[in-house]
Amino acid sequence: MEERETCTAFDGGRKVASGSRLEVALALKQQGRDENILIFDDATGRQIDFDLSGTAEQVAARVLAAAPRAPGRPKLGVVAREVTLLPRHWEWLNRQPGGASAALRRLVDAARNDAGGREHARQAQEAADRFMMAMLGDQAGYEEASRALYAGDGKRFRELISGWPADLKDHVERLAGPAFT
Numbered sequence: 623m624e625e626r627e628t629c630t631a632f633d634g635g636r637k638v639a640s641g642s643r644l645e646v647a648l649a650l651k652q653q654g655r656d657e658n659i660l661i662f663d664d665a666t667g668r669q670i671d672f673d674l675s676g677t678a679e680q681v682a683a684r685v686l687a688a689a690p691r692a693p694g695r696p697k698l699g700v701v702a703r704e705v706t707l708l709p710r711h712w713e714w715l716n717r718q719p720g721g722a723s724a725a726l727r728r729l730v731d732a733a734r735n736d737a738g739g740r741e742h743a744r745q746a747q748e749a750a751d752r753f754m755m756a757m758l759g760d761q762a763g764y765e766e767a768s769r770a771l772y773a774g775d776g777k778r779f780r781e782l783i784s785g786w787p788a789d790l791k792d793h794v795e796r797l798a799g800p801a802f803t
Contacts, residue, residue, distance in 0.1 A: 628664040631655075632757065635787035640664075647672040647685045660757065665745070667752030667797060743801045747771055750798035758794070761786050776802035 630640040631650055638659065639649040650659060656674045663670050673684055705726070707715070718725035734741070751768055758764055763782040770779040779798065783791050 629661055629670060630664055630793055631659050631661045632789070632793075633659055635757075635790050637789040637793065643670075643672075643688075644682060644685050647674065647681050648678055650674055651678050651681050662753055662756070662793075663749075664797065665749060667749030667756075669756060739803075743774070743803070746798055746800035750794055750801065753797055754794055757790055758783075758786060771798055771801060774802060 627643060628641060629643055629646050631638050631646050633655065638653065638655060639646045641649070646661060650656065650661075650672065651674050661670050661672065662668065672681070674681055712722065715722035715725045718728075750771055754764060754768060754771075762785065767779055767782040770776075770782060779802070780795070783794060786794070
């Protein structure tokens, strides 16, 4: 993962913790909070859960153990997966300097660079909309704000969310920020 994975926890409309998954889980454990708390992944806007039972050490062990491990060469960050191509594609890839894998990595990097801004904006829109739907779907102006978000109209978006609860509004603005740049 290129960016540090962060999340934010809310008790109703109030933010109670934000940081890495481990930091948030331990903060919630320390605060004695295990009910009525909603935790959201900051990158995706998806809701996540932590098992806060037991000691702080047990909570930390579970959070750290839940970190996904992929097959491949972890020290190099290489993950092996199957790619299905036509024979002509394999022939072309095999003629490239460094072989098929190196050529595919160059092609993917070039495509990411070409669409980098658009892709980052799309991910921000989706994350902000997921969070808004879960936490603010019943707020006045939600649907219009969602339309403004996907239209890339930052000014209208900020106008529509201005009356929302402060912690939730601030979080939505932070998630949606890259969608308007």
